[in-house]
Amino acid sequence: MDNKKDTLIELKHVKKVFKDGVTIIEDLNLEIKKGEFVTLLGPSGCGKTTILRMIGGFEKISAGELLLNGKDISNLPPNERPINTVFQKYALFPHLNVYDNIAFGLKIKGADKKTQDEKVKKVLEMVDLEGFEKRSISTLSGGQQQRIAIARAIVNEPEVLLLDESLSALDAKMRKEMQIELKEMHKKLGITFIFVTHDQEEALTMSDKVVVMSDGEIQQIGTPEDIYNEPKNLFVADFIGESNIFKGKMVGKKKVQFDGAVFECVDDYPVDTVIDAVVRPEDVEITEAGKGRIQGEVIACDFKGIFYVTAVKTDRAEIEIHNLKSFKIGEKVGLDLAPDSIHIIPYDTTINHYEGTLESYIVGKGFLVKFEDFELSDVPAARIFANCTEKEEGTSLLDAAGKEISWEGRKVVASFKPEDAKLSDDAEAGFVAGDINSFIFMDNYYHYRVRSESEEEYIVNDEYLWNSGDHVSISVPLEKFQFELS
Amino acid sequence: MKYTFHRKQLAIPYAIFLILFVILPLLVIIFYAFTNDNGQVSFHNFIAFFQSGKTVGTLLYSIVIAVLTTLICLLIAYPTAFLLAKTGMRSGSALLLLFVLPMWINFTLRITALKEILTLIEGNLALHPFANTIICMVYDFLPFMIMPLYNTLTKLDDSYIEAAQDLGAKKSLVFWRVILPLSVPGIVSGVTMVFLPSMTNYVVLDMVYNSTYIMGSLIGSYFSAYDWHNGSVISIILLLIICVITFISNRYAEGEEDSHVNPLKKAEARKG
Structure with a gap:
């Protein structure tokens, strides 16, 4: 203390x-x-x-x-x-x-x-x-x-x-x-x-x-x-200095997999944890083609005074490297990373969770769920209450044991994965609209934070480039939502 | 032959206007002021002006009226402009319009209205000639004082006020040490816009049947009697007063010139 x-x-x-x-x-x-x-x-x-x-x-x-x-x-x-x-x-x-x-x-x-x-x-x-x-x-x-x-x-x-x-x-x-x-x-x-x-x-x-x-x-x-x-999250990693950010997962004790290869690292997280790996451009080693754990091709190399900025395209990503050597465009190279050059940020599992209320139930269709910013209609009852059945005469639901479920006013948390969401500039196209607050370029897509009018935050990974301040709507197919009673 | 246009040529219309309506009349006035009825050069007109108790009295009286009008205008306009410019009044622009609107209304209409109001209050306007003169002048010229003050105060960077507070100044000290000195340019232009017209604008007084005699009334009465010489002398004297006041206020405002502009920006401008 x-x-x-x-x-x-x-x-x-x-x-x-x-x-x-x-x-x-x-x-x-x-x-x-x-x-x-x-x-x-x-x-x-x-x-x-x-x-x-x-x-x-x-x-x-x-x-x-x-x-x-x-x-x-x-x-x-x-x-x-x-x-x-x-x-x-x-x-x-x-x-x-x-x-x-x-x-x-x-x-x-x-x-x-x-x-x-x-x-x-x-x-x-x-x-x-x-x-x-x-x-x-x-x-x-x-x-x-x-x-x-x-x-x-x-x-x-x-x-x-x-x-x-x-x-x-x-x-x-x-x-x-x-x-x-x-x-x-x-x-x-x-x-x-x-x-x-x-x-x-x-x-x-x-x-x-x-x-x-x-x-x-x-x-x-x-x-x-x-x-x-040791940036704590993606925002810090991206805002401070240059960085390559890869999506990956832990595959063993202090072993991480991303961009098609397995690397040793110094951070220890449980196996299968989804992570973002942050690698500073000056920490990437360029080796001869065939050596190193990632293979790629040089697509750009610019002189910056003290160092060269080299961009290498690999199978899945584009990696920025700062070092003192210059490379020819089109040159095949290998890349390698030392364990202490990989900083791991565990994936934030609390994003895109929104609490709503079960408003009404329409027989044969499903629930209408109201959230602060939006509502979802026709949510099948089975998505919220496992193994439930409709009572023959309608409106009420029975659980697996045949007991009536009192669902009125119950709170439910809906969540979706950033990669399942899509952005659109048609404000009516999605279930909710907001302004893009910030975005980060990941190895092959963009990571957006969208803020709705009521200050709720939505995280979306989209392959297309939008700008900060753009007014967009977010659409997620209903089947990609996860529901959980709270 | 090919005709080429020079930017300088844009000045031609104004140059013609200037010669016809400013320089030529000025020369005519100077000519009349320094000649007598026989067309001979003479300083007699000037000497006569300063020897006559009546004319010198009118001059002094006009100055008193102008000083009072200017002071009252300043006392009313400054707090008003300050409120409009520096407080978070949402309706600021609407209120400002209310103060400036009279400028757009024909002044005969305004003064006639004022006359009716004053008659309603005082009964007989002839009972308070001096007070009525001041009221009319203030009423007529107030917007000309508010506008420049408002402009200066809105451009005054809030960071100066914050800096003064930051350095330990209470609100009153912030005003006396920072806001007031920085609004001098606005005060100077307001004063020049009010002081001189209030020495000469006798039409206003005529309209309220006011017998008060000011410099403008003198010129008017001489000219209407075809006494070009004495009328011109007074015009020249007023012109000199204008020159002196402008000179003094320019000297005073020199250091303050565009003081509302942050000197940093000036430094940048100089660099660029």
Whole structure:
């Protein structure tokens, strides 16, 4: 158990609903320790900036608790929190010069002129902009403004520094420099940094702890190494770095089968567990044709500066490989994987399970089952109650022993496999419609998450490419549904 | 011969307009202001203006009216524009329309309506000439103050307000230290749009049978008596006042110029 004394910020069951009724965060729990450099990482719209703004006090939490040093601060206005922010576009006051911008917070706290002078000078040294006191903000370059924004925040000696996509406005080279400088500054100051970014490289480079988010939910929390090497689920595997993802199953103790071959691995799961195997492109070994456990043909090879990206087509999949050699297109090669290069994610068996109610029964046809989002009609009674028979005069059902089954209002869980579902752009074609939230390219199909209007999630594997945000309907043949009484 | 079109030629219509209706009349006014009835160059008209207690009195009185009108407009318009621009008022645009709508209605109609209302309240309009003057001017020019303020305040980036709060400023301090200084450009353009017209727009006063004499009334009375010289002198004096005010406000607003634009974007624009 972690030492509670070290905990600085704690979010407990935090919920955030915007004024327009959109729920951006459902139930979030997060703990941040003193002196940590924590990065909230995720695609845009995942709620990371909202979390930062809630900690800063610019957004009220709708439910739950926000604790700082054990005290609930959710009702404190931003000016009373010992927290300072470096805004995405810096928000330096254009009517004040560099000195007055930095001293803004000190003046409000009533620091005397001498203290102001000293502190401003000190932080300007820290951000390498000595002598910039009199400069007007509009004469500064983007990088200099960035530094002044940091100086303006840290001069107040906050307990927590929030950085909202603070490097995104800089060019690539400047960003790399600032990443290193920020990390050093963090060491020097010893305060907690909470950084928000959508750039996974930035997150991995700078942080002690990365919080990967998607869709208002935390997907994984861990050190950069953990997140990269041991992604907990497909989203993390796909979002962090490049990856080849294969569908497969366990065939023995630490033995896994995918793409037509059996590999040794380091993760141990029961035999026959359906899994996704994640392999980083830099971990694939290219051997001579005939050697290695997978055979394939090079279909592309591009130079990327430090390495080559080679795509190899095998019988069942397309594999991306990063290494230092170049290959000719059409060349036959063998591929091999070391046991520790295969990361195994057991298949999530809880997806696509929906609870509904038995509404009515039509003799000779079946049940009408109502779910939150959709309804299924003509579900044969035998699919729900094993060995049942219809009473001769209709409406009531008898079980195997001949007793009447009281089915009215009973709850039933329906589920289907992602591969049995199909997407269609005709909203009426399927049993439910929604928007594609995200998708991942698997070795030979796409893995989609579809969100319905009532925020229910549907997972579909489809061979055709759709885009995030597409409005689609999902159809699953009735016989592919599994029903279970709950 | 092949005809080629230059972009510069787009300026021709306006150039003609400018010469015919701005530069030529200006020259005529200057000519009349500096000549006497015999067509000789003379500064007598100016000297006479400043020697006569009546004309200087009118000038001072007009300035008082203009200052008061501008101040009252500002005091009414700023909070209104602020509410419209910065609070989450859904009906913001509808409300704004309500304030700006008068600008689209013919002013004779508006002033006639106002006259009736004032008569209803005061009985005899002649009893409060000064108050009525101010009421009419404020009523007439308020939208011209709200619009620029509203524009400046809507463009003011919320992140400045958040940054000030973040640095420890209470709501009142956020206003005095950040919002107000950043809305100076809007205040300046609102003031210039209200101050001068309220010194000269005597038609409004005539319409409410108001005997108050302002600079515009002076010009009007001289011109209607075919006294081109003295009328022109006053026009020149007003022109000078405009120049001085514009100069001062430009100097003041120079540092604030497009202050609502985030300087980061400016830096980017410069780079690109």
